[in-house]
Amino acid sequence: MTDGAGAEGTRTDQPAAGPPPRRRIPLVFAGVGLLLVGLAVALAVVLPRSSAGNPLLTYAVVMTGASAAAVWGLWLAVDRFLLRAAETLSREAGLIAHGNARGGVGGRVPLARYGDLVPMARAVNDLSDKLAAMRRDVARTVADSTARAEEQKGRLAAVLRDLHEGVLVCNLKHQILLYNRSALDILHLTGDLGLGRSLLHFVVAEPVLHTLERLTLRVREGRHVNHEHGTTAQFVGATTDGRILLEGRMSAILQDAEPGSEEPPAITGYVITLTDATRELAALGQRDALLREATEEFRAPIANLRAAVETLADNPDLTAEERAAFDAAMQESCDTLSARLERVSGAYRDLVSGSWPMSDIHSNNLINLVRHRIGADGPATVTLTGLPQWVHGDSFSLVVLFGHLIRSVHALTGAAAFDLSAEGSERWVYLDLVWQGAPVPSATLDGWLAEPLPDALGGLTVGDVLQHHRSTAWSEPLKDRDGCARLRIPLPPAQSPPSAHIAARPAGARPEFFDFDLLHQPLATSELGRTPLETLHYVVFDTETTGLSPSGGDEIIQIAAVRLVRGRILTGETFNTLVNPRRAIPPESVPFHGITDAMVADKPTIDKVLPQFRAFVSGAVMVAHNAAFDLKFLKMKERASGVAFDGPVLDTMLLSRMLLGNDGDHTLDGIAERLGIEVVDRHTALGDSLVTAAVFLRMVEMLRERDVRTLDDAIRAANILVELAARERAF
Numbered sequence: 001m002t003d004g005a006g007a008e009g010t011r012t013d014q015p016a017a018g019p020p021p022r023r024r025i026p027l028v029f030a031g032v033g034l035l036l037v038g039l040a041v042a043l044a045v046v047l048p049r050s051s052a053g054n055p056l057l058t059y060a061v062v063m064t065g066a067s068a069a070a071v072w073g074l075w076l077a078v079d080r081f082l083l084r085a086a087e088t089l090s091r092e093a094g095l096i097a098h099g100n101a102r103g104g105v106g107g108r109v110p111l112a113r114y115g116d117l118v119p120m121a122r123a124v125n126d127l128s129d130k131l132a133a134m135r136r137d138v139a140r141t142v143a144d145s146t147a148r149a150e151e152q153k154g155r156l157a158a159v160l161r162d163l164h165e166g167v168l169v170c171n172l173k174h175q176i177l178l179y180n181r182s183a184l185d186i187l188h189l190t191g192d193l194g195l196g197r198s199l200l201h202f203v204v205a206e207p208v209l210h211t212l213e214r215l216t217l218r219v220r221e222g223r224h225v226n227h228e229h230g231t232t233a234q235f236v237g238a239t240t241d242g243r244i245l246l247e248g249r250m251s252a253i254l255q256d257a258e259p260g261s262e263e264p265p266a267i268t269g270y271v272i273t274l275t276d277a278t279r280e281l282a283a284l285g286q287r288d289a290l291l292r293e294a295t296e297e298f299r300a301p302i303a304n305l306r307a308a309v310e311t312l313a314d315n316p317d318l319t320a321e322e323r324a325a326f327d328a329a330m331q332e333s334c335d336t337l338s339a340r341l342e343r344v345s346g347a348y349r350d351l352v353s354g355s356w357p358m359s360d361i362h363s364n365n366l367i368n369l370v371r372h373r374i375g376a377d378g379p380a381t382v383t384l385t386g387l388p389q390w391v392h393g394d395s396f397s398l399v400v401l402f403g404h405l406i407r408s409v410h411a412l413t414g415a416a417a418f419d420l421s422a423e424g425s426e427r428w429v430y431l432d433l434v435w436q437g438a439p440v441p442s443a444t445l446d447g448w449l450a451e452p453l454p455d456a457l458g459g460l461t462v463g464d465v466l467q468h469h470r471s472t473a474w475s476e477p478l479k480d481r482d483g484c485a486r487l488r489i490p491l492p493p494a495q496s497p498p499s500a501h502i503a504a505r506p507a508g509a510r511p512e513f514f515d516f517d518l519l520h521q522p523l524a525t526s527e528l529g530r531t532p533l534e535t536l537h538y539v540v541f542d543t544e545t546t547g548l549s550p551s552g553g554d555e556i557i558q559i560a561a562v563r564l565v566r567g568r569i570l571t572g573e574t575f576n577t578l579v580n581p582r583r584a585i586p587p588e589s590v591p592f593h594g595i596t597d598a599m600v601a602d603k604p605t606i607d608k609v610l611p612q613f614r615a616f617v618s619g620a621v622m623v624a625h626n627a628a629f630d631l632k633f634l635k636m637k638e639r640a641s642g643v644a645f646d647g648p649v650l651d652t653m654l655l656s657r658m659l660l661g662n663d664g665d666h667t668l669d670g671i672a673e674r675l676g677i678e679v680v681d682r683h684t685a686l687g688d689s690l691v692t693a694a695v696f697l698r699m700v701e702m703l704r705e706r707d708v709r710t711l712d713d714a715i716r717a718a719n720i721l722v723e724l725a726a727r728e729r730a731f
Helices: 002-012 021-049 055-098 111-162 181-186 205-220 278-313 320-355 363-374 395-413 442-448 462-468 606-617 627-636 652-660 668-675 685-705 711-730
Strands: 166-171 176-179 232-238 245-255 266-276 359-362 381-385 390-393 417-424 429-436 474-477 484-491 537-545 556-565 568-578 621-624 649-651
Touching: 055 111, 166 181, 181 266, 205 232, 205 245, 205 266, 205 363, 205 395, 232 395, 278 320, 359 363, 359 395, 363 381, 363 390, 363 395, 363 417, 363 568, 390 395, 390 429, 390 484, 395 417, 395 429, 395 442, 395 462, 395 484, 417 568, 442 474, 537 606, 537 627, 537 685, 556 606, 556 685, 568 606, 568 685, 621 627, 621 685, 627 649, 627 652, 649 652, 649 711, 652 668, 652 685, 652 711, 668 685
Parallel strands: 381 417, 537 621, 621 649
Antiparallel strands: 166 176, 166 266, 232 245, 245 266, 359 390, 381 568, 417 429, 429 484, 474 484, 537 556, 556 568
């Protein structure tokens, strides 16, 4: 049944079966001729029976026979001069179509042979010439493309052959699509490595998967566009048998999204370059052991010398001069050995930290990877808080370290919710793990230093990772949060953060913007107005615009915001989007915010963005610096977007005037500098929102000292400033 149906379906796609065209015309002529002959015969039979000598019947018989003869003669002429010639012409055309495959001179049909079909023969010759020319063009294009492909293939083969690094190209299933000879040599393989096999059969999976996660997160958030390393990241790995340690670099292979789509590029695979770091890291390990042994050997003589000093102190029989000399000699030896020990220990730390592969890392990315490692089903939740910082370290070992510490603190204290933040200083960036409960005792923390880290390479311990980063760890109660404790780990600051590579944007700030109707707010007479400032839920926001005149046609091109809950900046809960202004961005404004027409061309318009932003700020007190400027833009778009921003708003510029007086610098940069807050990603909407959030937290503490404790108190104080400013401008 299936075969029959298939055959029937196939037949429907083909011309109906029947006699070939060459045979149809003869059949027509034969039918007409036979009909005439039959008619003549019938008349001949009927004629004798009719009245003799009837001229009409005789004439009919004769004409019928003559017509049959004429039809036969016409058939002979059509067959010889048309049908046979057409059939011959079609065969020669087919021969021309299948000949000259290389595109030589087109085949020719002799025109004299075809008589009345000469126009058709000439058309066949013209088509033959065009077919030959097309074949020549195709052959030339194929030859050129083949030559270029072979040339590029030869160059690639030469590059891969001459590279000392192993190169492997893999898809997202980690199947090997390409590799060079150096990869075989580095991995110490002969015939095991092959196309289609999984890379994870030969290389430890965790560092590869972790690095791919880093790149995926970077591309998904669009940070790869301006990131110093683009779509590449370094990692340290090992072969699955543990014999070879590898230093690698992964580069993501991107496929752009469909035109008009807002989706980020998709990662379709990755390229890994590998170098054998076994000897280097093994030598580092040996030096570690030697230096550790040397320091331990130093400690015993020092202890003995100090013990001798104490013994001498217990023997009063020596004369004063002898005792003084003895004491001086012993003390000098102790000081010398102690100084030597410190120098060796310092050199050891420098050696270890300088040899272990590290790179600059954004703290938010590091903390997000820690959160991912803990997972939604883990023993605890981790909340990203505070301002972002740049640190220098080994991302994988730090993520493993913090994951282990969170689980250890959870097992010790039962804490199930942690805040993880970064705080900058002149020499260090402190990563603080905060929880509700008691701090970790020093003895317990010292015991953790010797614990091996799960999934870490080479059996690294907690102490090893800290030493690689010239770091230590301590736990203490938090003074400003009752009942909370933290575990603090200092890390080196970034050696070359991306901000160092970006040309400084022109100095300047928005002018102080006063719209007295917007700035003067009614008191929040509900329970919200009586709520203490430190317990409120805030959303700190900022906008970037095409210019400074909302009433003159300028538009919003970026909106960003961050949540601030109970004194914590929830860096992991942000709103950040570019906006298509439906107009050109003035070139003179681009140096301030860095946003170009191309960056917003495919972004949503303000009427699509504002409903999303309104949902994000729902139920929160809005905070901004120079808030009237941003509110003016929002208010002018309320009707078009179908939303209203009618909640309470606090302005850090007005609060600064209230706390510090009208004189002085009330720009965001000036306030942050006086409060000792490091400015990161300035003149971006999200960066300014984070700095404003940090400034506002400090101001809440200062407002409490001025007896401004509730939201109504803050609004009342701000309204007084607005009234004073209005009166000053009136005069």
